[in-house]
Amino acid sequence: MRTSHPLIAVSMAIVGFRRWAQALSKGQGSGISALLSGSRAASGAAKGNLPGPYPKTPEERAAAAKKYNLTAADYQPFPDQGLGYGDYPKLPDRSQHERDPWYDWDHPDLRRNWGEPIHWDFDAYIRNRVDTSPTVLSWSSMCKQLFGFIGFMLFMFYLGEKFPCYQPIAPKQYPYNDLYLEKGGDPEKQPEAVKHYEI
Amino acid sequence: MGAHLVRRYVTETDTEPDPARKFEFDPQFGFAERKEREMVATQEQMNLAQLPLEQRDFCAHHLLKLMKCKRDHWPNFLACKHEKHDWDYCEHQDYVMRMKEYERERRLQLRKKRIEAQAQAA
Numbered sequence: 001m002r003t004s005h006p007l008i009a010v011s012m013a014i015v016g017f018r019r020w021a022q023a024l025s026k027g028q029g030s031g032i033s034a035l036l037s038g039s040r041a042a043s044g045a046a047k048g049n050l051p052g053p054y055p056k057t058p059e060e061r062a063a064a065a066k067k068y069n070l071t072a073a074d075y076q077p078f079p080d081q082g083l084g085y086g087d088y089p090k091l092p093d094r095s096q097h098e099r100d101p102w103y104d105w106d107h108p109d110l111r112r113n114w115g116e117p118i119h120w121d122f123d124a125y126i127r128n129r130v131d132t133s134p135t136v137l138s139w140s141s142m143c144k145q146l147f148g149f150i151g152f153m154l155f156m157f158y159l160g161e162k163f164p165c166y167q168p169i170a171p172k173q174y175p176y177n178d179l180y181l182e183k184g185g186d187p188e189k190q191p192e193a194v195k196h197y198e199i
Numbered sequence: 200m201g202a203h204l205v206r207r208y209v210t211e212t213d214t215e216p217d218p219a220r221k222f223e224f225d226p227q228f229g230f231a232e233r234k235e236r237e238m239v240a241t242q243e244q245m246n247l248a249q250l251p252l253e254q255r256d257f258c259a260h261h262l263l264k265l266m267k268c269k270r271d272h273w274p275n276f277l278a279c280k281h282e283k284h285d286w287d288y289c290e291h292q293d294y295v296m297r298m299k300e301y302e303r304e305r306r307l308q309l310r311k312k313r314i315e316a317q318a319q320a321a
Contacts, residue, residue, distance in 0.1 A: 163208050165204060168301050169298050170218060170298075170300035170304065172256065173236065173257065179255055181242065195226070199233075199299045199303065
């Protein structure tokens with residue numbers, strides 16, 4: 001194949017260099033990635049993305065809702081009690097266990113889509129931790145069953161103590177005055193005589 | 200099986216004997232003469248064999264024979280059937296005697312109750 005003219009190659013290189021320099025001067029990038037490619041990375045907080053103070057006016061609320069990708073109706077900040085929540089949204093306390101396992105989430109393990117607002121306690125609500133899914137039975141039903149059973153068993157044990165079951169036999173008979181010496185009786189003292197008879 | 204429990208807790212609560220308490224009738228009552236139970240193994244023998252207290256009963260001499268047989272014939276664990284049977288039979292007789300003692304106490308209690316009822320009715 002014909003080699004390109006050396007002049008054309010050099011001019012191509014110069015054009016490329018000019019384009020690179022223009023991109024550098026125009027772009028807002030930071031760091032090595034910006035230097036090399038001339039564009040900025042998608043990571044890092046952009047301007048106006050960080051949480052701010054508690055929203056007081058409806059306009060502030062609308063702006064905060066937009067910032068967190070919520071509709072104005074859904075957006076609910078924490079009550080302004082000086083605890084430092086600012087305008088962060090108060091999301092329902094539901095763990096990731098309750099989300100649809102079959103839906104095609106962007107992050108399947110977290111069951112979360114890109115851009116979705118993150119719960120304040122998201123690290124507690126991951127699938128390895130706190131589970132708020134509804135139980136099969138209500139709490140009161142479970143309590144009744146457990147304590148009912150325990151109470152019943154305790155009552156039956158009490159009855160068993162009061163009315164024990166035994167075999168209809170007399171106590172066992174032992175020799176040597178009911179083993180007086182073997183049971184640690186005083187060898188000097190004379191024990192009361194215990195006689196056993198055949199029947 | 201369990202009739203004594205029904206008698207004790209439901210029907211005859213005042214006469215059915217309680218094995219936890221001492222039996223109240225004289226052992227000779229109702230018998231012309233009663234033979235005393237013989238103890239064959241001595242206290243020294245039982246001490247040397249280090250028998251637990253529960254096993255130092257009126258069948259201990261059979262148990263001592265059995266232990267000697269086992270010691271002499273180890274590892275043949277099938278060798279002492281005769282001695283084992285003797286000990287088991289002795290224990291069985293002891294158990295039957297216990298049952299008879301209980302029944303005697305029960306009948307004497309019923310008799311006592313009948314006599315009292317008669318005395319009251321009279």
